[in-house]
Amino acid sequence: MSARPDNATYAQTLDLGLIGNGSIAALVDGQARIVWGCVPAFDGDPTFCALLSPSQHPGGDYAIELEDLESAEQTYLDNTAVLRTVLRDRHGGAVEVTDFAPRWHQHDRFYRPVMLARRVRPLAGSPRIRVRLRPLADYGAAVPETTWGSNHIRYLVPGFTLRLTSDVPVRLVRDALPFVLDREVHLVLGPDETLTQPVAAFVRHAEEQTIDYWREWVRYLSIPLDWQEAVIRAAITLKLCQYEETGAIVAAITSSIPEAPHTVRNWDYRYCWLRDAAFVVRALNRLGATRSMEDYLRYVFNIAGNAAGAVDGELQPLYGIGFEVELAEDEVPSLAGYRGMGPVRRGNLAWVQKQHDVYGSVVLASTQLFFDRRLAHRGDTSMFRRLEPVGDRAFALYDQPDAGLWEFRGRAEVHTYSSVMCWAACDRLAKIAAHLGLEDRATHWAGRASHMRAHILEHAFDKELGHFVESLDGKRLDASLLLLADLGFVEPHDSRFIATVEAIGRDLRQGDALFRYVAPDDFGTPETSFTICTFWYIDALAAIGREDEAREMFERILARRNPLGLLSEDLEFGDGEAWGNFPQTYSHVGLIIAAMRLSRPWQEAT
Known part of the structure; x- marks a missing residue:
């Protein structure tokens, strides 16, 4: 798998998709890479700042990288803020990445956490992917301290701790190791709080509810x-x-x-x-x-x-x-x-x-x-x-x-x-x-x-x-x-x-x-x-x-x-x-x- 040690191999362009929920917003490029997003709000520290070329540390991005990538296509699900990116490799393999920020009506208010959810599933062949999550802090000047447990990784961004919960083995994400995607996987990046249900069930439910919210709003x-x-x-x-x-x-x-x-x-x-x-x-x-x-x-x-x-x-x-x-x-x-x-x-x-x-x-x-x-x-x-x-x-x-x-x-x-x-x-x-x-x-x-x-x-x-x-x-x-x-x-x-x-x-x-x-x-x-x-x-x-x-x-x-x-x-x-x-x-x-x-x-x- 080709190494990508810095941001230079990605073309910087405004062909970006916007995801968000009224609490947080992020920009996703055509290869399913989050390149801009501030925490904990729109005017906060750009934890994801690859769009503006961090000069002191590599990263500032959150990528789902497909080995031997040949092409990509991207669309919103109709009448929603849910973004779907399909990546195809040179060997007939393909994966689908679905990105959204959860939002729906719950208990007489809107559930809209500072959270980004990703669902990645194989579509064809035996695709190999790498999850590369590299948040930065202080406008790209610092790499946040990282800790991890059995199913999560914590990024200690000043003033806010981000927690990734996933059914991808922790080491594969922590060390950005490539692996064959032979099943659907789920990633939730949000507050330092324990999910009260399996991550797969949470992401599927959140996606359904978020789609329903946006389609009802548009209606x-x-x-x-x-x-x-x-x-x-x-x-x-x-x-x-x-x-x-x-x-x-x-x-x-x-x-x-x-x-x-x-x-x-x-x-x-x-x-x-x-x-x-x-x-x-x-x-x-x-x-x-x-x-x-x-x-x-x-x-x-x-x-x-x-x-x-x-x-x-x-x-x-x-x-x-x-x-x-x-x-x-x-x-x-x-x-x-x-x-x-x-x-x-x-x-x-x-x-x-x-x-x-x-x-x-x-x-x-x-x-x-x-x-x-x-x-x-x-x-x-x-x-x-x-x-x-x-x-x-x-x-x-x-x-x-x-x-x-x-x-x-x-x-x-x-x-x-x-x-x-x-x-x-x-x-x-x-x-x-x-x-x-x-x-x-x-x-x-x-x-x-x-x-x-x-x-x-x-x-x-x-x-x-x-x-x-x-x-x-x-x-x-x-x-x-x-x-x-x-x-x-x-x-x-x-x-x-x-x-x-x-x-x-x-x-x-x-x-x-x-x-x-x-x-x-x-x-x-x-x-x-x-x-x-x-x-x-x-x-x-x-x-x-x-x-x-x-x-x-x-x-x-x-x-x-x-x-x-x-x-x-x-x-x-x-x-x-x-x-x-x-x-x-x-x-x-x-x-x-x-x-x-x-x-x-x-x-x-x-």
């Missing part, structure tokens, strides 16, 4: 007629990016996948951006996944309540999944980076930035609470009062410079998108107040919104250029202007919006993808397309009546998903290779929103 989604598989996969992916302990939704599962080859645009996305999460909630709302919205809004109101009590009442753009405020950014020398393209960063300096669109994000995400009769805990006057300080900050800041949604580190302007989102906060507060019968507050917020809108229209529309611009009294374009109609700031048929969409198509589009902007920023000139912007453009094309063009472009961008239907943050314009953190919630939101706008009505199926 209640309000999906469009067209592109159902793509929408379902995107919805499951968004669900897997929500940390259920608090309701926080991370921007992505990974850190420091570069936005383009050999760039320093490498960021840690394992935190909750209020902006991104609001888009996720909106997409899940359209699909009818209201529990995720309620869980997130619980998180938001914890954040907003703390901010309202602060001296300045300001909100940060992002917070930790456990409500952490300070997310100090530093570089991690023990990880060389994706394909060796460092730096690898832990933390994100954007927490100190001023991004004024966040106030609109909070109010927009909260608005459905007051209007949706399906919800168990609907918004009331008390909740409205808790949102009003957010509106006060929006009104105070709508014409003040900020870093903008693209998080410029060396440039502050009065960004049009930020201003419009501040307007949206006041506009929606007026609508909520009217719905609650609070006429004086409705008048108050409507007056503020009207004043803000007039100011923004005067300064954000350039009469000489004939379209909206990226910042008040500026000249540049950026893709966030594609959202002006969707936010209700202007109508889709407004000639000013149509001209803006056309200008963006002319200046920011390249082939079937869009830059978010083209002007140089703190790190140079952007090189790759930003996938959510491409979906915004598709949605805007449909809104202004160019639906056939939008559908054709949508089909082409769908073809650029990875083999399992997942998207990262960025795509290269030429070959469409995926770059940026993965899987990116923003990108999957764009897919869902565009699919729902462009799909034929269900009546056409009957």
